Amino acid sequence: MTGATLESLITKATSISDVELKTLLKMTDARGEPIEFQFKNRTYSTADDALADLCKAINADFIKDIPSNDIPVDLVRNIPINYAKQQGIMPYKLEGDRVLILSTNPLNHRAFSDMRVLFGKKVSVLVTTTSKLQETINRVYEKSTAALEGLDDIESEEYDLDDPVIDLLEAGEDDAPVIKLVNTLLFRAVKEKASDIHIEPYEKDMVVRFRIDGILFDIFRPPKKLQNAITSRIKVMGNLNIAEKRLPQDGRIPLKLAGKDIDVRLSSVPTAFGERLVMRLQDRSNVVLELDQLGFNPRSLQKIYGLLQNTYGIVLVTGPTGSGKSTTLYAAVSKINSVDKNIITVEDPVEQRIHGIGQIQVNSKIGLTFASGLRSILRQDPDIIMIGEIRDLETAEIAINASLTGHLVLSTIHTNDSPGVFPRLMDMGCEPFLIATSLLGVIAQRLVRLLCPHCKEAYTPTDAELLSLEIPRDQLKNNKVYRAVGCSECNQKGYLGRTIIQEMLMVNEDIRSLIMKRQDAATIKKAALAAGMDTMRDHGIQKIITGVTTIEEIISSTQMDDQLQ
Numbered sequence: 001m002t003g004a005t006l007e008s009l010i011t012k013a014t015s016i017s018d019v020e021l022k023t024l025l026k027m028t029d030a031r032g033e034p035i036e037f038q039f040k041n042r043t044y045s046t047a048d049d050a051l052a053d054l055c056k057a058i059n060a061d062f063i064k065d066i067p068s069n070d071i072p073v074d075l076v077r078n079i080p081i082n083y084a085k086q087q088g089i090m091p092y093k094l095e096g097d098r099v100l101i102l103s104t105n106p107l108n109h110r111a112f113s114d115m116r117v118l119f120g121k122k123v124s125v126l127v128t129t130t131s132k133l134q135e136t137i138n139r140v141y142e143k144s145t146a147a148l149e150g151l152d153d154i155e156s157e158e159y160d161l162d163d164p165v166i167d168l169l170e171a172g173e174d175d176a177p178v179i180k181l182v183n184t185l186l187f188r189a190v191k192e193k194a195s196d197i198h199i200e201p202y203e204k205d206m207v208v209r210f211r212i213d214g215i216l217f218d219i220f221r222p223p224k225k226l227q228n229a230i231t232s233r234i235k236v237m238g239n240l241n242i243a244e245k246r247l248p249q250d251g252r253i254p255l256k257l258a259g260k261d262i263d264v265r266l267s268s269v270p271t272a273f274g275e276r277l278v279m280r281l282q283d284r285s286n287v288v289l290e291l292d293q294l295g296f297n298p299r300s301l302q303k304i305y306g307l308l309q310n311t312y313g314i315v316l317v318t319g320p321t322g323s324g325k326s327t328t329l330y331a332a333v334s335k336i337n338s339v340d341k342n343i344i345t346v347e348d349p350v351e352q353r354i355h356g357i358g359q360i361q362v363n364s365k366i367g368l369t370f371a372s373g374l375r376s377i378l379r380q381d382p383d384i385i386m387i388g389e390i391r392d393l394e395t396a397e398i399a400i401n402a403s404l405t406g407h408l409v410l411s412t413i414h415t416n417d418s419p420g421v422f423p424r425l426m427d428m429g430c431e432p433f434l435i436a437t438s439l440l441g442v443i444a445q446r447l448v449r450l451l452c453p454h455c456k457e458a459y460t461p462t463d464a465e466l467l468s469l470e471i472p473r474d475q476l477k478n479n480k481v482y483r484a485v486g487c488s489e490c491n492q493k494g495y496l497g498r499t500i501i502q503e504m505l506m507v508n509e510d511i512r513s514l515i516m517k518r519q520d521a522a523t524i525k526k527a528a529l530a531a532g533m534d535t536m537r538d539h540g541i542q543k544i545i546t547g548v549t550t551i552e553e554i555i556s557s558t559q560m561d562d563q564l565q
Contacts, residue, residue: 003043006050013047013129015088015104023107024058047129055127060106063126066092068139078118078184081141082205083220087111088130090137091119098122104130113492114219117192122488178229181222182237186255188219189281190262192491195322196281199234201227201274213449213498214322231268231275238266246270252349253279265349282351291331294324295499297539303504304443308336311383313440314399314409316390318421324447324500325412326351326388332410333357333386344380346373347388362388370395378402387411393429400430403438417536418444418505419525422515436507436515445502446536448543448553449495455487456494456547465551471541479545484552499548501540501557505533 010016016024025036035057044050048064055062075091076084084090088104089111099119101112104127112123185208189197194210206227208219222230235242238251253264261284268275292301307315315332317325330352337343337356348362348370358380360373370387371394377385378398390396390413403409415424421442425435458480466473484494505511505528514524529535540554 003045004050005043006039006054009044009047009050010054013131014051014127015130016107020105020107024054027058029057051127051129055106058106061124061126063102063128064132066102066128066132066136068136071136071140073140076140080220080222081137082223084137084141085134086221087114088133089115090133090140091115092126094119094121095124098124100124100126102126102128102133102136104128104133109486109492116488117188117491178226178233181226182230182233186262186264189279190283194281197277197279199230199277199279201231201271201276203273206230206274212493213495214447215449215493227274231277234266234277234279235268235275238264240266240268245275263349263351284353289327289331291328291335294328294331295543296502297534297542299534300443300502300504300539303441303506304332305335307441308332308408310408310440312403312406312408314403314411314438315440315443316421317410317412317443317445318415318418319412319445320414320416322447323445324498325445328443328445328500329386329410329412330354333384336384341383342381343384343386344377344382345386345388346370346377347386371398374398374402378407382407384408384410389413390425390428396425396428396430397434400434400438404434415444417521417525418442418503418533419521419528421505422524423521426518432516432518436512439507439515441507442505443502444505444536445500446557447498448501448540448549448557450497450499451482451484451547451549452487452490452494452496454489454496455485456482457485458547459483461551468555469537469541469544469551471544475541476545480547481544481551482547483550499543501536501543501554503533503536503539506531 007021010021011018025039026034029035029038038057039053044053052062052064071092075094079091087108089108090102092100092102099115099121101115101123103111103125106125106127112125116123185197189210192210192212194212196211198209198211198216200207200209205221205224207221209216210219232242235249235251237253240249240251248267248269251266253266255262255264263282263284265280265282267278291304296304317328319325333343333345334354337354339356343356344358344360346360346362350359350361353359358377360377362368362370362373370389370391374385374387374395375398385402385407387395387399387409388411390399390411399409399411413421413424415421422435426432459482461481486492486494490496508531510527510531511524514527537554537558540549540558543549544551544554
């Protein structure tokens with residue numbers, strides 16, 4: 001019988017792609033030669049033989065015969081069978097501080113990261129063929145007595161799910177696994193510091209994704225038959241109408257999870273394949289950060305402190321959704337909070353409770369809007385007013401009038417950069433002379449990911465990379481530029497946390513004159529730059545040079561502004 005080449009056997013018998021196999025074969029051996037030289041003109045009669053030789057060459061562990069009867073079903077209780085089969089991965093055994101994982105691809109780092117997070121242990125990989133692994137998966141999951149695929153009883157005490165809301169739905173014989181699945185989902189999202197959970201139905205399956213540090217990651221794909229049960233469970237927790245599947249609904253789920261007070265804002269919208277759910281997680285136990293902890297440069301910080309000393313006028317924070325505007329406002333309000341000041345806020349929703357401040361929650365269902373709330377608090381003798389967002393002309397006019405009658409007003413607005421605030425207010429219908437008279441300054445900001453300090457790697461950037469940000473190479477001097485790598489501390493993402501890049505526009509006499517003449521954002525920006533304003537990209541370059549973030553992060557965060565210009 002004629003043998004087959006290693007490449008043909010490996011790509012058929014495992015989930016290693018052609019590209020990944022070429023990457024593996026270009027690895028060098030002890031003599032510094034590519035290992036592909038070892039397999040030239042060599043043929044194999046079985047895929048097991050070929051895979052065993054490849055693993056030996058790349059220093060990976062290979063397992064030929066898997067004792068499936070010895071694998072505890074407890075290891076797979078939190079792993080849906082669809083995920084195991086699609087990823088070609090399955091836990092095999094626990095050994096001290098590590099978990100042994102069966103895999104059909106030694107380069108499936110995302111799945112290995114999932115296992116590391118799930119078990120809280122180091123991961124060691126045993127490589128096997130797809131047919132062997134699929135057979136093992138079927139046998140182990142068949143042994144499980146769970147009512148649904150791969151979901152056995154999950155002890156709620158293990159995850160400290162002790163809030164009564166979690167137990168709102170009585171756990172029946174069939175429903176219990178779904179309840180435990182949702183509980184585990186919430187626990188994992190909090191543990192991984194996700195800001196949002198997306199549950200997205202499609203024609204033949206559904207996807208659960210987490211947004212972590214502003215980036216969406218696929219987490220797992222529950223079976224399609226669980227869709228209605230998962231959706232109903234979450235809607236019941238959020239006090240939504242589970243019978244209404246044709247209209248969007250909004251709800252709230254207060255949780256106590258792992259000792260933390262978590263506020264979950266739930267949104268449900270109907271799609272072609274079922275209801276799509278998004279849950280935004282807010283840790284109410286988080287301490288409000290100080291302004292100097294957010295990432296502002298010292299020069300901008302001094303300007304912000306100066307603005308907050310004013311007794312009247314408007315200070316606006318602008319940027320896209322999810323750019324940290326609310327966090328900046330809370331930090332600013334906390335900075336000026338004192339017993340001799342009466343501070344009142346109107347928010348939708350109240351995200352952080354601050355002692356000593358009157359916080360009003362907008363409720364449009366009963367007619368409590370930003371505008372009506374603002375009118376009421378003006379009769380409460382405030383010194384400082386914080387408005388969650390200026391969305392319409394009515395709110396903008398009341399804010400302007402409040403600032404002109406002796407109140408310091410802090411708020412947010414949606415624009416791409418600081419000069420864009422003025423045309424935006426004019427488009428709403430605000431008079432230019434009122435804008436020019438009341439506005440003191442505008443803070444525009446974005447959030448960029450911080451490099452993981454445990455694994456970031458110094459390198460020499462290419463001329464093309466430096467050119468994309470217009471950084472002269474001599475500007476780097478003795479500073480190092482770093483790139484993301486990935487390690488166990490950051491779940492192989494290369495980034496850990498986020499920081500602000502910002503630009504601070506102070507409204508001076510020249511800019512007031514341009515506003516009165518209804519000049520466009522580009523003209524106002526030129527005047528601001530002439531007065532010494534640093535752009536968000538300038539601030540981003542500072543953070544690259546100081547090793548805080550990467551060139552890729554700054555390019556992706558500021559490219560929209562360049563396109564608009």
